[in-house]
Amino acid sequence: MQINDNRLQIVFTVKPMETMASDHLEQQLQWAVTFATVVAQGSFTRAAEALGCTKAAVSKRITQLEAALGTQLLYRTTRRLALTEAGRVYLTHCGDWPERVAAAQRAVAEVGGKVAGTVRLSVPTSFGGVFMARALLAFREHCPEVAVELDLSAIPRDLEAEGYDLAIRLNLAPPERLVSRPLAVLRDWVVASPAAVATHGLPAQPAALADWPCLTNHHFREPEHWAFERDGTLLAVNVTGPWRANDYSLLRNLALGGAGAARVPSYLVAADVAEGRLLRLLPAFDLPAQPMYFVYPRRLPQPAKVRVLIDFLADWFAQPAQAALLGLRSVGDKG
Incomplete structure (x- = not known):
């Protein structure tokens, strides 16, 4: 609507309903991702660092989200954050959204491109000392763009907390939150x-x-x-x-x-x-x-650099001549 004379000009701009809905959805997604990141990081400050914005912006988004939902999602104290009952319900629906967004970006980046990057791999000390030099030399020939940072430890690493992509475990039940894949017996x-x-x-x-x-x-x-x-x-x-x-x-x-x-x-x-x-x-x-298996964090999808290492090692250990040389039994061998 526009009224124009010598004294007054009024202009009304009306957005199409589709644009209004799109803007609202975009804002809701931003709030939800911010909320999930705050919970995952355990603080507004660390969430701001992860999201690449200011702490004030994170706080504002959470306040806006709570106002839009009409309920409190977080208990805030000077020392810690805790979820309210409503916060727990909301998190069940959006908790994996930041990882899904990151996974989508990784998947698109990998389309038509070379598999590259560094995989952090943890294996038991004695096992790694016997096998991993030969295995990694063979893998280097197969996929030269992927580097491997190898950890040898008698103590199982917390893969998520310590930033590992993959582990080989022997005779230990994997945590439920992790994915496991049989390798050998x-x-x-x-x-x-x-x-x-x-x-x-x-x-x-x-x-x-x-x-x-x-x-x-x-x-x-x-x-x-x-x-x-x-x-x-x-x-x-x-x-x-x-x-x-x-x-x-x-x-x-x-x-x-x-x-x-x-x-x-x-x-x-x-x-x-x-x-x-x-x-x-x-x-x-x-x-x-003693079952031996791969263990890795649940990601959607798994990064290509991790998938290619898992597939290569599974094939390498499954080769009959290799298995016999190393004293291994395949998963299907019950004897």
Whole structure:
């Protein structure tokens, strides 16, 4: 509407209904993403840093959102933030929106482009020491644009809190919030040096290990209780020995030195057994299987750099010649 004379000019501009709805939706999305980021970061200051805006802008958006919804979403104190009941309900619907937006940006960036970037990978110390040099050299040839930052640790990392993209875990239940993918099934072997066997005799049954000096790993809950299985029958023995350690490589070295019988992962001593430096005791009896799997944070979609590393390692470990060389069993092998 426009009125125009020598004294007064009034102009009304009316937006189309579609534009008004679009503007409102855009604002609602901005508020929701800000709210979800505040909750994830635990403070307005860190949320502002993550969003690339000021703390005042974050506070304003939350205030506007609460006003629009007609309810309080956050309890604010000088020390912490806490969700109200309404805040918890609202978060169930928008909590993953910031990650979805970031995932959409990653997915678009990857379309038609090279897979590149750095993957932070954590693996158990003994496992990484045996396998990862060869695996990563092969991966470098396959995908030279992806770098790997490798962490070797006996303690499982908190992938989300510590910023890891991927981990390989052995015989540990993965947290429910993480994704897991089976990789292989491993078993421990009991091994000893030829000199130790000459001194103590070759055991025919697990019970005979009670008379052996045995090297145990005190990282586990019952390190002196070794349970074997054969043809569905459980045969357990309580062992004793002069040394306990929480490092498989040290136990292997003690066994090589003739200190006694050691229970260690097959992959760590397969080459020693093949070359006669160690003898496998009680090969007809199985120790409990240990599942090995990939673990990674849930992202939609997974970054291409992580997907390509997971797929490569899964294929690398699944190769029959490779599995036999490394003393691994495939996931489908129940024996």
